[in-house]
Amino acid sequence: MTTVEAPPKARSQARINPFAGIWRRPVTAAALVVVAGISVAVVLAPLLAPHPPLAQDLLHTLSGPSADHPLGTDVLGRDVLSRLLYGGRPTLIGVGLAVLVYAVFGMSLGILAGYLRGWTDRIIVAVLDVMLSVPAVIITLAVLAIFYQSNVAAMLTLGFFASAGLARIIRSSCLALREELFVDAARVSGLGPARIMTRHILPRLTGQLLVPVFLFSGNALAIQTGLGFLGLATPAPAPSWGGMVGEAAQIMQQNPYLLFVSGGVIGLMSLSFGLVGDGLRDLEQDRRQATGGRLRRPGPAVTPQDAAKPSDTPPVGAVLTVRDYSIAFATAQGPRNVVDSIGFSVRPGEIFGLVGESGSGKTVTGLSLLGLLPPNGAVTSGSAWLAGTRISGLPERELQRIRGSEIALVSQEPMVALDPYFTIGSQLAEVIRRTGDVTGGKDAVRQRIRDLLTSVHLRDPDDVVRRHPHELSGGMLQRVVIAMALAGSPKVLIADEPTTALDVTVQAGVLDLLRSLRDERGMAIVLITHDLGVVADTCDRAIVMEKGRIVEEGSVEDIFYRPRHPYTKKLIESTPSIATTEGRIA
Numbered sequence: 216m217t218t219v220e221a222p223p224k225a226r227s228q229a230r231i232n233p234f235a236g237i238w239r240r241p242v243t244a245a246a247l248v249v250v251a252g253i254s255v256a257v258v259l260a261p262l263l264a265p266h267p268p269l270a271q272d273l274l275h276t277l278s279g280p281s282a283d284h285p286l287g288t289d290v291l292g293r294d295v296l297s298r299l300l301y302g303g304r305p306t307l308i309g310v311g312l313a314v315l316v317y318a319v320f321g322m323s324l325g326i327l328a329g330y331l332r333g334w335t336d337r338i339i340v341a342v343l344d345v346m347l348s349v350p351a352v353i354i355t356l357a358v359l360a361i362f363y364q365s366n367v368a369a370m371l372t373l374g375f376f377a378s379a380g381l382a383r384i385i386r387s388s389c390l391a392l393r394e395e396l397f398v399d400a401a402r403v404s405g406l407g408p409a410r411i412m413t414r415h416i417l418p419r420l421t422g423q424l425l426v427p428v429f430l431f432s433g434n435a436l437a438i439q440t441g442l443g444f445l446g447l448a449t450p451a452p453a454p455s456w457g458g459m460v461g462e463a464a465q466i467m468q469q470n471p472y473l474l475f476v477s478g479g480v481i482g483l484m485s486l487s488f489g490l491v492g493d494g495l496r497d498l499e500q501d502r503r504q505a506t507g508g509r510l511r512r513p514g515p516a517v518t519p520q521d522a523a524k525p526s527d528t529p530p531v532g533a534v535l536t537v538r539d540y541s542i543a544f545a546t547a548q549g550p551r552n553v554v555d556s557i558g559f560s561v562r563p564g565e566i567f568g569l570v571g572e573s574g575s576g577k578t579v580t581g582l583s584l585l586g587l588l589p590p591n592g593a594v595t596s597g598s599a600w601l602a603g604t605r606i607s608g609l610p611e612r613e614l615q616r617i618r619g620s621e622i623a624l625v626s627q628e629p630m631v632a633l634d635p636y637f638t639i640g641s642q643l644a645e646v647i648r649r650t651g652d653v654t655g656g657k658d659a660v661r662q663r664i665r666d667l668l669t670s671v672h673l674r675d676p677d678d679v680v681r682r683h684p685h686e687l688s689g690g691m692l693q694r695v696v697i698a699m700a701l702a703g704s705p706k707v708l709i710a711d712e713p714t715t716a717l718d719v720t721v722q723a724g725v726l727d728l729l730r731s732l733r734d735e736r737g738m739a740i741v742l743i744t745h746d747l748g749v750v751a752d753t754c755d756r757a758i759v760m761e762k763g764r765i766v767e768e769g770s771v772e773d774i775f776y777r778p779r780h781p782y783t784k785k786l787i788e789s790t791p792s793i794a795t796t797e798g799r800i801a
């Protein structure tokens with residue numbers, strides 16, 4: 216038995232720190248220090264303020280800075296520094312509330328629209344359009360007319376209406392993110408939309424939240440202090456930054472200094488919020504440029520035609536049957552047929568090859584069987600059957616139920632199919648809970664994980680479960696992905712180029728593993744590959760595809776020894792490795 220050992224444990228780099236590298240940008244770093252410093256000082260006001268904020272000293276009004284009053288006194292002899300420290304509290308609490316509502320609504324609406332799409336998206340986008348069409352400040356003033364001088368009501372309203380802008384940003388990012396392979400993998404493993412959105416989409420988008428949050432904080436601060444200035448929030452004599460500007464403005468001719476101090480703090484804080492937001496955005500852009508930014512964008516969708524015919528009856532004997540099956544994509548040049556009326560049957564316990572050159576339609580055929588075509592693709596005719604159930608044209612909810620538990624997928628890029636944020640153990644546990652037949656608590660799940668990792672010949676499963684994906688080698692990752700696919704004991708495993716990304720010795724081990732799993736479990740495997748050597752070595756029967764059509768079908772012996780189609784002959788001639796596998800075919 217081939218077993219694979221884990222490489223030495225590496226430091227986890229799974230989570231990207233959005234502040235990483237900020238010290239290389241002195242202005243951003245200084246602005247962050249200002250925001251943090253002023254916020255901490257405001258929180259610690261009872262400890263830092265030299266005087267009570269309302270204490271008057273009428274013998275020392277409008278005095279300049281002194282040892283007793285570091286920033287001087289106001290028109291009633293109140294200590295300016297103490298009032299600034301205490302006055303920051305309602306101001307920053309108001310900003311904090313607005314930001315909280317802004318982030319929660321913006322994130323939720325954006326993810327729901329971007330991930331669920333369809334009607335949910337259309338309704339949310341329409342609501343966002345309405346929210347964006349009315350100025351948030353006007354609505355806030357209207358709310359203050361009802362809840363007079365309520366800082367809380369004003370800032371909650373502001374946060375809610377401003378969240379429409381954030382929701383739009385998050386929606387666009389989510390539309391791209393939902394096309395990533397790890398999301399496909401989560402869907403394949405049978406996870407429902409709620410789980411995928413909270414566990415896989417949300418953590419990735421929180422990094423994008425910081426920039427708009429800082430930029431919005433600057434705006435919220437300006438609006439909050441504006442309301443304070445007008446006397447609409449935080450009733451006097453309680454100090455607030457806006458209120459202090461209002462008081463200072465009344466004696467501006469006589470004593471401009473007070474306006475300079477209160478306005479200066481607001482200006483400094485507001486400027487710092489903006490600088491931090493801009494700096495973090497630049498850092499994010501630098502990181503994207505360094506990694507080449509990897510986002511797939513969907514195109515416009517073609518309308519699927521559910522072409523069920525009355526004569527299309529459940530097949531007998533085969534575990535997977537595809538009949539008269541066509542797939543098309545909407546492209547800028549119009550609809551493009553990429554799979555054209557293909558048909559094949561796979562028996563239980565059989566390894567069935569889908570062979571052809573790049574672009575011949577193998578992958579899209581495999582993905583379509585799991586309902587995972589890109590948004591601009593659709594099955595335009597024919598049917599697919601899993602045992603006695605017609606799976607083409609099934610609604611998403613039904614597909615979710617069968618993915619992972621009836622039919623599973625192993626893709627060629629295991630690293631992308633796994634979520635880098637979570638350990639192997641937690642990802643396996645999630646799949647097991649969703650698709651596995653494990654009854655019992657954590658111990659039963661832990662045991663099932665151990666069994667699955669052992670069944671894919673991974674040595675030391677207890678170590679593997681603690682690792683993040685980037686800490687494992689390609690061969691180990693592919694075994695982990697296979698273990699995940701096995702969690703629901705599927706009847707059919709679709710393995711799309713499972714060895715392409717691996718080096719030759721590791722490839723042989725993974726193919727051995729697939730054969731032994733088929734023997735042990737009696738599971739059917741559809742092996743998608745461009746490599747005839749792999750087919751010769753692993754498959755029982757195969758079809759050869761060229762430009763979306765089947766040109767040859769038969770047992771592996773027939774295909775290699777008695778090829779009929781010139782394309783098959785050309786493929787065999789261009790695969791030198793076949794010479795070395797002929798012995799096995801015979």
Ligand SMILES: Nc1ncnc2c1ncn2[C@@H]1O[C@H](COP(=O)(O)OP(=O)(O)OP(=O)(O)O)[C@@H](O)[C@H]1O
Nearest residue numbers: 544546553572573574575576577578579580589591
């Ligand atoms: N989203 C898409 N929009 C338009 N055309 C697409 C899309 N996805 C795939 N295609 C096209 O469908 C055809 C079949 O692609 P498919 O990925 O199935 O090929 P393949 O035989 O698996 O080859 P490879 O091994 O290179 O992936 C290709 O011509 C490809 O360009």
